[in-house]
Amino acid sequence: MRTPLTDLVGCxxxxxxxxxxxxxGAGxxxxxxxxxGFGILASAxxxxxxxxxxxxxxxxxxxAPFGVNLRADAPDARERVDLLVREGVRLASFALAPDRELIRRCADGGVLTMPSVGARRHAEKVAGWGVDAVLVQGGEGGGHTGPVPTTLLLPQVVDAVGIPVVAAGGFFDGRGLxxxxxxxxxxxxxxxxxLLTSDSPVGDEVKRLYLAAPVTGTVVTTRVDGVPHRVLRTPFVDALEHSGRAAGLARALRHAVAFRRLAGLSWPALLRAGRTARHGRELSWAQTVMAAGTPVLLRTAMVEGRPEYGVMSAGQVAGxxxxxxxxxELIDRIMREAEERLARLTAVR
Known part of the structure; x- marks a missing residue:
């Protein structure tokens, strides 16, 4: 199946x-x-x-070609782009919109750029800056996203930009494709x-929690990293949702300290990262501290297999x-289902 995406990235x-x-990860x-398919390495x-x-x-x-996801607000974002250029990586994706200088740096080095967007105006802005594609994530998706569902956001963006648009949020089979x-x-x-494949590094116990979740088994919370984040609903997340402001800040400080040790950062480096994360975003210092500690909550559940003490990002599609x-097997199934669905539509016509 040939589309502007397959032509662009070579998958x-x-x-x-x-x-x-x-x-x-690499696996x-x-x-x-x-x-x-087109795999994207998470480097944050x-x-x-x-x-x-x-x-x-x-x-x-x-x-086969693949990409690397970068944080545009990382203190060493430029060094990471330079690494992708040296290694000949096909595409850099961004959870937050990169600035013009980063886009230009990628383009000069032959690396394609694809930021994630959650609003039409954001897509128009980055398209004007020269990105090669945009990933549109609707409210059904996991991670940080806006409230507009994919079925309403996607046509807006497709009509607004003249570059390939990749749809995210709620997809899992050939019908969705x-x-x-x-x-x-x-x-x-x-x-x-x-995430829910046999090639995923997530432990079986954690995967079983995802498989057992109903469609209503996720919640969008700001208590994880200070901005809206969709996660599996668990007793731990419920406790976060109902904790007081002082308790939440104390917890965030503990997680930030743990992340500093885990990442090997000095206190000045952690504070610089915090200032960078706040740049261009209306985050309080309390939210910044929460964001700094989020990797510990994710690692506790996803790597250490202790979901009772961590959080698990999830789209509603988990249900x-x-x-x-x-x-x-998954990709073959999706493509087979897509071909069958297209054949049925053609027969109807």
Whole structure:
């Protein structure tokens, strides 16, 4: 299936695996790209050296193209872009819109750019700055997103920009791919669906919690990192939601201290990262401290397998997923379902 996305990035199928901290490592990315999709490595929870090692590990496992997700507000964002240029990575995706200088730096080095957006005006802005594609994430998606559902946000953005648009939020099968294409998207992006594969590094106990979740089993909370974040509803998350302001700040400080130790950061470096995170965003210092500690909450659940003490990012689509196929099995299934659905639509016509 050839679309503007497959032509742009060089993958066989218009299916993107999104960058998820502690989930989208070299193994999952390589498995996705080798199966014909487009895997994106999550680098925000890695040091610069670890990102380089992960890129080389993906290359060792597959010759297929892949991308790397970057934080535009990271203190070493420019050094990370330079690494992608040196390594010949196909695409840099961004959870927060990169500035013009970062986009230009990528373009000069031959690296494509694809920021995530949650509003039409954001898509128009970055398109005007020269990005190569945009990933549109509706309110159903996990992570940080706006309240507008994909079915309303996607057509707005498709009509507003003249670059490939990748749809995210609520996709898990071939029917969704066909629907996204019908809206004018060039492909779909999935996070939770790829998290729930046999190639995902997440532990089986945690995966079982995802599989058991109903469609109403997620909640959008600001108590994790200070901005809206969709996570699985658990007793721990319920406790966060009902905790007082003072208790929340004390908890955030503990997590920030733990993250400083985990990342090997000095206090000045942590404060610089905090100032960078606040730049251009209306975050209080309390929210900044919460954001600094979020990696610890994610790591506790996703890596250490202790969901009772951490959080699990999740799209609402978790309530519709029932199995753990390999990436190859999943992508083959989606493409087969898409072809069958297109054939039925053609027969109706």
């Amino acid at each position: 066989r199928h218009p299916i993107v695996q999104t960058g998820m901290g502690y989930v989208s 999952l990315v390589a498995a996705t790209s080798a199966a014909g 929870t890695m040091s610069l050296d670890e990102v380089g090692a992960a890129i080389r590990e993906v290359r060792r496992r597959t010759e 066909v629907a996204a294409l019908a809206y004018g998207a060039a492909g779909i992006a999935m996070g939770t669906r790829f 519709l997923i029932e199995d753990l196929p390999s990436c190859a």
